[in-house]
Amino acid sequence: MTIRFNDETFRDDYTHFNSPEAIQRFPFPFDRDDYMYSVNIESHTSGPKGTPFDVAFDVDEHYVSEMRDLAITLEQDPKRCQSLPHMELAGWDLLELIMTSKVADYPDLFELHRDGNAWRWVNKPLGIDDSFTFLDASTLPYGPMEYITRQAQGDFAVLDQRDGSLWMDAGMVTCQADWSLDFNIGMNFTEWHAPVPKAHEMRIFERALKFLMNVQQGAPSRRLNWTMTVNPRLDTSPENYHLWGPEKRTVTPENVGQKQYLRVELQTFWRLPRSNALAFPIRCYLANLQDLSSVPKWGRRLHRVIRDLPDELADYKGFTLNRPMIVEYLSQFDDGAETSLGIYPAEDQS
Amino acid sequence: MTQTQFSPSITSRPTYSQLQSHGGSPAILVADGSGGQALLDLIARDASVLDRGQIFFVTAGTEFGAQLREAGAKAYHQGLFFNEILTQYQAALAQATMATRIYLAGSEGLIGHATAEALAAGIDAGSIQGEHRGGIARRMQCVHCKGMTDDVTTDPFTCSHCGLNLFVRDHFSRRLGAFQGVCVDAETPGEVPETQEIKL
Known part of the structure; x- marks a missing residue:
């Protein structure tokens, strides 16, 4: 398996693009024509070959450029990566999990040589070849969590489990949908979800927490979440809201297909062996309406979902302003034909 | 004076009740x-x-x-x-x-x-x-510059550190001991809603 890595940006001139292959494997989050919250959790690392679902930590054509964007964000705001003092062991757990998974899924891109605690890690796409002592942080240029998450796409929250809850006690968060690690660090599961509308009354979080606290080693799970973003911007943080917020006003009926992006989070859940912490990677995928609509089933479905979404959810996801334009644009792809259940593109005729 | 009754809010917003003695503990x-x-x-x-x-x-x-x-x-x-x-x-x-x-x-x-x-x-x-007890002034953290502003009684308010106009969220961090303030005119710079007293 060889991946051709894009040379692209996720800020300023926004040269990000999806190849036709990337569009076909996009994790489209809607399995039917309407959307409401649910605890839509399923077992991870099973899915059609070539999709983001059949590997532990997906590496795609955006890998090298996304890691470059992460480094810029981190340089401007080091508080995007934090780990409370009791979380270092969990950081080593995460490092081991990501390294061994990447080697198993992409043996041509990554190598891990282990002799007891003497480890050598080779990351060919990023040109890294480091030798270090496992569980000895002084032998790495960063703490273990920061070291490995600088080489993995998406955000990572590492949750401590105690007192009947999960606690957001460490994380690397540079491509988030408008939440602040620096504000939320140290919060429990209920506290950090407090601002989400409707879901509390539906007792979503209660059930999700019960599930997550029982995730077992070697049995990871996943769910998809989504929102909308103007421009292919990874760093839609509250910290920089005053910088990216004005871009929402640059959408017009003429450019909405190119500028309006569906932002999908592939969230996975992993029990870590030594610390008993829960790793919670949140991988972000971006595709604009034009590219998504090239798949007939997705064009039809996206129109129906966005058109019929409760106002409260559109508000929370921050696209109330541009929603009429989005629905109008998407309506051209909706001929009223039935769509098949499930998220994959192939089944329906154009 | 009685304790304050706050209106219902999100679950990270702290609630308070009357102090209960634990006797002679330190x-x-x-x-x-x-x-x-x-x-x-x-x-x-x-x-x-x-x-x-x-x-x-x-x-x-x-x-x-x-x-x-x-x-x-x-x-x-x-x-x-x-x-x-x-x-x-x-x-x-x-x-x-x-x-x-x-x-x-x-x-x-x-x-x-x-x-x-x-x-x-x-x-x-x-x-x-x-x-x-007493007034409802809040301690606010600016999510942008991280500066703390004490005794905030209006929404929106001006960050005492970076000067951005911030709206007062109910989202609260116990670790920081502060509510979160977020730029209110990010999408339309200069269009700041009318200032109101913070509600209970």
């Missing part, structure tokens, strides 16, 4: 303004709370200092602002044991700030109580 009692009366009420209900108790009081223009000083605590510290007695409070936290109880009373800003200090010192959240 105690750190902190109050500002009319929170001083809440401590006097607590002491009236159970004087043993001061057997191994230290009081930290921010006067904020009130007269409770004299009574609190005479109430019989092991130590009494008073300041015009919390910052004036913060070092002494931190020293007391550093000496705290598993059994130490923290009693906080007064403004939400004081309770939040003192809670954050206690958590940072390793005090278990279950050992900390707060009783709200």
